[in-house]
Amino acid sequence: MSLNNVEQQQFQSREEYKKAKTDSVQKVDTAAVKERNTAEAEPQNHVRIRVRLIPIWLRLVLLVVFFFVSLVAGAAVGYGILGGGNAADVFKGSTWTHIQDLVDKK
DSSP states (O other): HHHHHHHHHHHHHHHHHHHHHHHHHHHHHEEEEEEEHHHHSOOOOOOHHHHHHHHHHHHHHHHHHHHHHHHHHHHHHIIISSSSSGGGGGGHHHHHHHHHHHHOOO
């Protein structure tokens, strides 16, 4: 009999906890609504100005530079590591003429 009584008390305390929780949430919500209403009633004189840390023209220049660097790095890795050659040979003109000859099958 006492076990049922303990379960009954726990059940009631859970229900009370839920009720108290919903009541506190409702109080916070009403306070937030009141705060929003007073904020909306005040005129807003400030205009937000967006300041870019990196200008658009600099972004475009950086894009081109990073593209060129990645292209050179990819060619060096591809020729030096995957192709089994010397990575510094990528910068020689004779390497590119040899690759062009291989592609054209002359």
